Structure formats: C-alpha cells, structure tokens
Amino acid sequence: MDSVVPRIVLASSSPRRKMLLHQLDIPFDIRVSEIDETIQGDIPAEEFARRLAFEKAEAIARSLTDTIVIGADTIVVDERGILGKPQHEQEAFQMLQRLSGKVHRVITGVAVISTYLPQNALVNHETTQVKIAALSDRDIQCYIHTGEPLDKAGAYAIQGKGAMFVEWIHGCYNNVVGLPLFLLIRMLKNITHSTNMSCGHLLS
Numbered sequence: 121m122d123s124v125v126p127r128i129v130l131a132s133s134s135p136r137r138k139m140l141l142h143q144l145d146i147p148f149d150i151r152v153s154e155i156d157e158t159i160q161g162d163i164p165a166e167e168f169a170r171r172l173a174f175e176k177a178e179a180i181a182r183s184l185t186d187t188i189v190i191g192a193d194t195i196v197v198d199e200r201g202i203l204g205k206p207q208h209e210q211e212a213f214q215m216l217q218r219l220s221g222k223v224h225r226v227i228t229g230v231a232v233i234s235t236y237l238p239q240n241a242l243v244n245h246e247t248t249q250v251k252i253a254a255l256s257d258r259d260i261q262c263y264i265h266t267g268e269p270l271d272k273a274g275a276y277a278i279q280g281k282g283a284m285f286v287e288w289i290h291g292c293y294n295n296v297v298g299l300p301l302f303l304l305i306r307m308l309k310n311i312t313h314s315t316n317m318s319c320g321h322l323l324s
C-alpha cells in the first residue's frame with residue numbers, strides 16, 4: 121500500500137515556531153487556538169507546559185479530520201517557580217531582575233495529535249538550562265525599551281537582542297526559541313509510523 125503524506129497544522133500564533141518549522145521544509149498550515157494560559161503553580165512545571173501544549177493542539181484538532189496538529193508551550197522556570205510572558209514592562213523588569221546572574225530552565229511542552237484513524241496523541245517536553253549574566257537596572261531598562269521582551273517567556277529572546285545577556289546554554293537551542301525540532305521530528309516519526317504515512321525522507 122502507498123504511504124500517505126499527512127496534512128500538518130501548527131496550532132500557534134508564534135512567528136518563531138512558524139520560522140522553525142519552515143526550516144524543516146515540511147508543508148504545513150497555521151491555525152491559532154485561544155486557551156487559558158494562567159500559570160498554575162500547584163503542578164510540576166514540565167506537566168504544566170505539556171498540558172498547555174496539548175490544550176493548544178486539541179483546541180484545533182477537535183474540529184479537523186485527517187490532520188496532524190502540533191501544539192507547543194514554552195515557559196521559564198527558576199527556583200521560585202514559573203515565568204510566562206510578561207503582561208507589561210514593569211513585570212518584564214521584575215522577571216529580568218529575577219533571572220539576572222542565575223541559571224534557569226526553559227521548558228517547552230510539545231503535543232502532536234493525529235486525527236487520522238485510529239486517532240493518536242503524543243505529548244513530551246524538552247528542557248534547556250540557560251545562564252543569564254548579572255544585569256544592572258540600566259541594562260534591563262535599555263533592553264525593555266527595545267520592545268523585545270513583551271511576548272517572550274521570561275521576558276527575553278535568545279534569538280534577538282536578548283542574546284547579549286546569555287552567558288551559556290546547556291541543551292537544545294531551538295527549545296529556548298520555542299520549538300525543539302529534534303524532539304518534534306522524533307514525535308512526528310512516531311505518530312506517522314503508527315499509521316501508514318510518510319512526510320518524505322525527513323520523516324521516513
């Protein structure tokens with residue numbers, strides 16, 4: 121039997137995720153889901169990121185057939201808990217003060233839901249350690265004025281001007297930007313192999 125090339129949908133409004141998935145040269149469409157991302161401190165951070173990734177993918181998958189839907193959620197975690205995206209400049213300032221001179225974790229939950237029959241869902245996460253240099257209040261203020269921090273977890277962008285604050289990372293770089301491609305490809309391979317599908321050589 122010939123293998124089927126699946127339809128892939130990225131359930132995300134993030135231009136970073138779109139750019140990263142484009143890098144793999146797999147055709148895909150984008151659909152944006154609205155879910156409640158209020159931080160819940162009573163569950164482990166990994167589980168929180170995985171749950172949000174699943175909810176983002178599921179909100180789109182429930183109205184689609186014969187599609188593979190990808191959802192992701194990125195959070196920053198330190199010893200005090202989870203940092204999501206800052207709501208305003210003051211919160212961005214507080215987040216960057218909190219990360220200054222320390223190591224934190226960036227966790228991206230990834231969900232891949234197949235609505236081909238038999239339906240299937242995989243959820244996983246990737247963790248990267250990031251060391252931020254000691255920042256003065258002036259460093260933080262200047263950075264906030266660039267406008268970059270506001271739609272980023274932890275109020276910085278490693279792929280942008282925030283790179284000047286990153287001393288080192290340990291783990292997957294793309295995970296920090298919002299989509300761990302190595303993990304995603306393994307999940308896509310798993311889910312397409314469980315049915316008779318292929319996305320060309322990348323997923324074979």
Ligand SMILES: Cc1cn([C@H]2C[C@H](O)[C@@H](COP(=O)(O)OP(=O)(O)OP(=O)(O)O)O2)c(=O)[nH]c1=O
Pocket residue numbers: 131132133134136137152153157176192193194195196205226271272273274276277278279282296297298
């Ligand atoms: C730490 C860090 C995060 N980010 C981004 C990745 C994510 O887009 C964002 C975290 O917010 P998310 O809620 O994961 O994603 P989003 O709201 O941008 O998009 P959607 O929910 O529609 O998929 O922070 C960077 O771009 N660079 C970084 O260095």
